[in-house]
Each structure stands twice: as structure tokens, then as C-alpha cells.
Amino acid sequence: MNKFLFKVSFIILFLFLGTAKTFAQKLKFLIPDAGIVQHAGSIGYFSVGAGYEIFKNKKGYLDFNYGYVPAFKGGELHAVTVKLAYKPFEIKLSDWAKLYPFNPGFFLSYTFQEDLAYKFHSSEYPRGYYYWSPALRPHLSFSNEIELSIPESWDGLGINKIGLYTEFNTNDFYIVNYLQNTSSLSLSDIFQLGIGVRLKF
Template sequence: MTSPAKLSAQFFDALVPGEVVVQHAGSIGFFSVGAGYRVFKNKRGNVDMNYGFVPASKGGPLHILSAKFAYRPFEIRIKDWATIYPANPGAFVSYHFGKEFDFYWDKSQYEKGYYWWSSAIRPHLSLSNEVKLHGKKIVRGEKIKSITLYSEFNTNELYLVSFFQNHGDLSMRDVFKLGIGVRVGF
């Protein structure tokens, strides 16, 4: 039987992230930082929690929190120094802070159903790819286990509906966004 102290230590160890994530663009801010957690026994799943910021010079100021999940179904190993994950499906939710964003539209101003989406929350679908460089072969020392470079295409429900309703007026660039980032594993 496991002692309560050991269970408590295991719980708190699970809260410590295994990765630091830095991303540019990709619907979660002009620049974002966050913490990543590998999930599942095979470590093929990833959960990231990010804070993003868009400066006034780029259309903000905006403050965005996101919770992201991605799964790596395929891998290509390059000897013992790198792994390529060519197609990682995922999903995430972003939340925009600020008084101009709300969960619901003002019912006194708009009749029910006039706007069906929330201005504060955006659910997204994503597809990413990544190259993971194994730390011991790339960086000397025991602290860094891996450095991962990735790109991520995503879209949200509002962009998709707008595209299908106005497909002649919107380009793929209007609907799909690209983010690039680095993930450092410890």
C-alpha cells in the first residue's frame, strides 16, 4: 500500500511541467510563453498552457490564455539524435481577457441567437509537425533533455463557418493561421 506522503509527492511532481514553450503567432498571441506536459505512457500526447500577448503595434493590446492538446501518432527516428513527428492533430481553446470580450452577447442589445459565438472564447483545431533534437546528443549537460522546433496550422469555429458561408470572399490565409515555436524539455 502506498503511503499518503508518497501519493502527495507524486501528485505535486505531476504538477511540475516537463517543458517550456515559446511560440510566435498562431492564434494565441504575437508572442506566447507557456508550460508543457507530456501525457500518456508513450509520451505521444502533449498538453500546453500558454499566455500570449499582442502589442498595440500589432493590433492589441490583447492578453490571451490557451490550453492546447496535441497527439503524435507517427514518428520518424533519425539515429539517436532526433525524432520527426510529421503530422500531429490537436485542439485548443483560447480565452481573450478584457472588458471588450465576453462569454455572451448583451441580450438587451441583440436578440437571442443573433450572434452565436462568444467573443472571449475560441475553440481551435490544429495540425502541427515537429523536429525533436535529443538533448544529450545536441547540448552537453543533464538539464536539457530535448529541444523541439515546431510549426502549427490552426483554425477556429468562427473562421470555418465564415469560410463556408463566404467562400468566395475569404482565402485560405484568412481561415488558417500559422504559429512557429520552440519547446525545451527538462
């Protein structure tokens, strides 16, 4: 009886390991291509995230970020962001450095804070009085990036390249305000700047 149970247990374990391996292979696409750290840029005073290369030519990327604003910077806030951008131009600076001078993009950020909701409260404002969401912001972005290849001696770190980037962005609320007040607002008033590092695996 014990031998029979042992054989059955072995078969179940073998099937489980085989299924787990297949399942893990199917989920391989969830492993990010890059880790991201960013300062400012409308998604938090500091933010961290994971990035994925998209399109067959790998000239696009999809990022997921978590951002935090500490209390001493105007009130504690938490935000999540989904970014999509494209890198149409590539300039080779050397064998170990590339420049992506103009990367247009779009992202959505959602801020978690007790005074912010997806919609304005109907008890305070008539329906449609404000068109925008207090917590959800769509943004247009324009970034540039210098990509540096890592020396072979650093292979143990698991990082192949480092990207240093700056990103300018604006949102729907800023754009509408600018168009309604062009005499008193300049483009520099409606664009925010973020600076970040992209560690590519």
C-alpha cells in the same frame, strides 16, 4: 519543562516534514515536462507555457499557455490557452533527431480585453443572435515538429531535448465564414501560423 517542549516540537517538526514530503510526492505530477515559447498562432503575438506528456506512449501532450499582444500590434490583449494534441507518426532522422510530421490537435483560447466578453450583451443583441463567444475560441490545429536530443555535455541545463515546431490553426468562426463564402475566401485565409520552441526536461 523545556526538555518536554523540545521533544514535542521535535516530534511535530518530524511529522510535518514527513507529511510535507508525502504531499510533495503526490504533487509531482504538476511539474511540467516542457517549457514552451511560441510566436503568433492565434494565442498571442508571443506566448509562454508549460507542457505535459500524456498517454502511456507519451505521444500526446497537454499545454497551458499565456499569450500577449502588445498595443502596437493592434491593441493590447492577454490570452490563456489550453492545447491538446497527438503525435501519431514518428520518423527517426538520426540518433539525435526525430520528425513528427503531422500532429492533429484542438485548443481553446480565452482573450481578456474590456471589449470582449464570454457572451454578447443581451441589451445590444437578441438572445441567440450570434452563436459564438467574443472571448472564447475553439480551434483545430495541425503541427509538425523536429525533436533534437541535447548533447550530454549540456546535462547541467536540465534540458534533454529541444523541439522546433510550426502549427497551423483555424477556429469555428473562420470555418463557418469560409463555408459561407467559398467563392471569395481560400483555405489560406482561414488558417493562422505559429512558430515555437519546446524545451523538454
